[in-house]
Amino acid sequence: AQSVTQPDIHITVSEGASLELRCNYSYGATPYLFWYVQSPGQGLQLLLKYFSGDTLVQGIKGFEAEFKRSQSSFNLRKPSVHWSDAAEYFCAVGARSGGGADGLTFGKGTHLIIQP
């Protein structure tokens, strides 16, 4: 069975500063990897996904993530955060057909706080 670890429960970043959210996964084969964002009281929005190919993937809202097989990591980055980026961020891993065939395993989330 797969698992996901997001080591940071809370992260505080100043507006305009760079951001990196960490995600480590455990899975025996090449996984499907995702980052989702959730604003308070809202549903989940897909930021980006890794299925195969180029290990650096670009997403929406200026986010990118890099798949590092040797480190079992899929860290999310953004060069300059905006106040509107304050939200909960979830990393997720799937095993079959993009994760849809047997569901996704989520990390516990990282709460991002933006300081003015």
Place this chain on the structure above:
Amino acid sequence: NAGVTQTPKFQVLKTGQSMTLQCAQDMNHEYMSWYRQDPGMGLRLIHYSVGAGITDQGEVPNGYNVSRSTTEDFPLRLLSAAPSQTSVYFCASSGQGDQPQHFGDGTRLSIL
């Protein structure tokens, strides 16, 4: 194109009551899943389905039943609600192949 529709958005139940959370998708997706979200726990998989008539258990299936009689609908049933089932429930769907899951807006359920 409505995507994944969950009803109701909010519900309050008493312990022991039964209820069905509805999930419908209009994208002709084969795969559907139910998750629950609790503070500090992320989302956990309850049940999932790979097509009409086929369902399977996820990480936290106890206390929940599902069925999939059509491609479009995947209802989640609580037969005898317990306070531990107070949570936000999300339904998701995706098509075959390498496609990400689309999530509904969630149902916030409180059990007193």
